[in-house]
Amino acid sequence: MNRWPRHRRTTSLLLAAALSAVTLSACGGGGDGESASKTVTEEEIQAALDKPTELTVWSWSTSLPDVAEAFEKEHPKVKIKVENVGTGAEQYTKLQNAIKAGKGAPDLATVEYNAIPQYALTGALVDLKRFGFGDLEDQFDPAAWENVNVGGGLYELPLNAGPMALFYNKKTFDKFDIKVPTTWDEYIEAGRKLQKADPDYYISADNGNAGLTESLIWSAGGRPFKVDGDRISVDLKDAGTKKYADMYQKLLDDKLLSPIAGWSPEWFQGLTSGKIATLTSGAWMAGILKSSVPDASGDWRVAPMPSYDGESTTSVNGGSSLAMMEQGDKQAAAAAFLRYVSAEKGADITQATGSFPARSKVLQSQEFLGAKDEYFGGQQVNRVFADSLADVAEGWQYLPYDVYAVSIFNDKAGKAYTGDKTLQEGLNDWQQELVKYGKEEGFTVN
Known part of the structure; x- marks a missing residue:
C-alpha cells in the first residue's frame, strides 16, 4: 500500500481520459442506504455488523486479505471480498470509470495519500466525520493525519506512513x-x-x-x-x-x-x-x-x-489507506472495517508485514523503536524513521x-x-x- 514509482507508470492518455470524465462532475452521489448528510452513530455501526453483509474492497495490498479474514472471524455475518483490480494508477482508472458510470464502485478502496484530493474534492468519497472518526485524531501521527484531511473533510484513517x-x-x-x-x-x-x-x-x-x-x-x-x-x-x-x-x-x-x-x-x-x-x-x-x-x-x-x-x-514519500466510496450502500459496516484496518487489530496485522505505522502509540513504543533489524546490521531503524516523521514540514x-x-x-x-x-x-x-x-x-x- 505504498506510493512506488513503478505503480504510477500508466500512460498519460489513459489517465487523462478517466480523470477528465469526473474531475469537476457530480461523481455518482451517495449510497442508497445512507445519505451524504446523515450522521451515523456507534450504535448503528455495531447493529450493521449483526446483519448479513458483503463488502467489496479494491486493493493491491498483500496484507489486506489476512486482515479481512481476521475481521470475519470476529464478525461472522460480514463477508469481506478483497479484489486486486490493478496496482496504483491501474486501479484508479477503473475507479474513475465506475464513478463516471455512477455504479460499479467498491465499498472501500485503497487510495494513496497523494490521490485523495482527486476523489475527495469531487464528492466521490465519504467524509469519515460522518461516523465520528474525527475524534480519533490523537491516535495518529500529525503528519499522517494531515495527509488524509482535505478541504475540511476526513477521507481516510491513516494506515501507514512514508517518512x-x-x-x-x-x-x-x-x-x-x-x-x-x-x-x-x-x-x-x-x-x-x-x-x-x-x-x-x-x-x-x-x-x-x-x-x-x-x-x-x-x-x-x-x-x-x-x-x-x-x-x-x-x-x-x-x-x-x-x-x-x-x-x-x-x-x-x-x-x-x-x-x-x-x-x-x-x-x-x-x-x-x-x-x-x-x-x-x-x-x-x-x-x-x-x-x-x-x-x-x-x-x-x-x-x-x-x-x-x-x-x-x-x-513524506508514500502512504495509503482505505477510502469509502459514496456509491456504497453499506456504509456503516464499511466504516467498521475501515476503522478495524487502521485503528484496531488490522493495523497490527499490516504492521507485522513491514509496513511503517502511522499510529501514535506504536511510534512512541520503546519496544517498536528499539527493535533491531538484522538486515540493517542490527540497527534500530525505526528510530530513524520515527524521528523523520516527527520532523515532517x-x-x-x-x-x-x-x-x-x-x-x-x-x-x-x-x-x-x-x-x-x-x-x-x-x-x-x-x-x-x-x-x-x-x-x-x-x-x-x-
Whole structure:
C-alpha cells in the first residue's frame, strides 16, 4: 500500500481520459442506504455488523486479505471480498470509470495519500466525520493525519506512513572511506568522491521520479501546489523548489546519478552489489530491500535524510489507506472495517508485514523503536524513521489531479535527466502542462 514509482507508470492518455470524465462532475452521489448528510452513530455501526453483509474492497495490498479474514472471524455475518483490480494508477482508472458510470464502485478502496484530493474534492468519497472518526485524531501521527484531511473533510484513517530517510550501503561507504552525509552539499561531495574512485559506482540512480521530486521539494520548503476548492495555483519556481533544483542540478551536471531505470533488474543488481550506493526514499523502502535485495543483508543502513541548511526538516514519500466510496450502500459496516484496518487489530496485522505505522502509540513504543533489524546490521531503524516523521514540514498540498501529474512527469521533465535541459527548465515545462490541464478540467488555475 505504498506510493512506488513503478505503480504510477500508466500512460498519460489513459489517465487523462478517466480523470477528465469526473474531475469537476457530480461523481455518482451517495449510497442508497445512507445519505451524504446523515450522521451515523456507534450504535448503528455495531447493529450493521449483526446483519448479513458483503463488502467489496479494491486493493493491491498483500496484507489486506489476512486482515479481512481476521475481521470475519470476529464478525461472522460480514463477508469481506478483497479484489486486486490493478496496482496504483491501474486501479484508479477503473475507479474513475465506475464513478463516471455512477455504479460499479467498491465499498472501500485503497487510495494513496497523494490521490485523495482527486476523489475527495469531487464528492466521490465519504467524509469519515460522518461516523465520528474525527475524534480519533490523537491516535495518529500529525503528519499522517494531515495527509488524509482535505478541504475540511476526513477521507481516510491513516494506515501507514512514508517518512523520508537515506538508505546507504555501508559496505560501499567503508570501501571508499566515505562518511555518511548530513547535508546535500556533503552528499554531492560523496558522489564526486565515489565516481573519482571508481566510475562504476554511483551515489544513487535517477532517470526521472516524480514522487521523489515532490518529496525533495517539500523538504526544501517548496509549496508549489496550493488548492482552495476549485482554485489552484502552480508555482514550480518558488524559493523551495529552486533550492531543490539548484542542488539536484549539481548531481546531474557531474553525472553522479546512474541512469539505470528504477525497479529494473539492473537497478536491483546495482543495489545488491553496492554500485548504487544510496536511496533517498520513504520508510517502505526497507521492506523492498529485504524482499528484493536479500543478498545484501547486513550491507545497508539507514540515516536521516540530508538537509539543505542543517535543519532537520523532512517530508513524506508514500502512504495509503482505505477510502469509502459514496456509491456504497453499506456504509456503516464499511466504516467498521475501515476503522478495524487502521485503528484496531488490522493495523497490527499490516504492521507485522513491514509496513511503517502511522499510529501514535506504536511510534512512541520503546519496544517498536528499539527493535533491531538484522538486515540493517542490527540497527534500530525505526528510530530513524520515527524521528523523520516527527520532523515532517507542514503545509504541503497535492494537486487534485496528482495521479495525472506524476504520469506525465518524465514526458515533460525527463530531458533534464539526459542533459538536454536543466532541471528547472524541465520543471517549467511540467508546470505549463499542469496549468493547461487544470484549466481544461474546469479549475481556476494561476
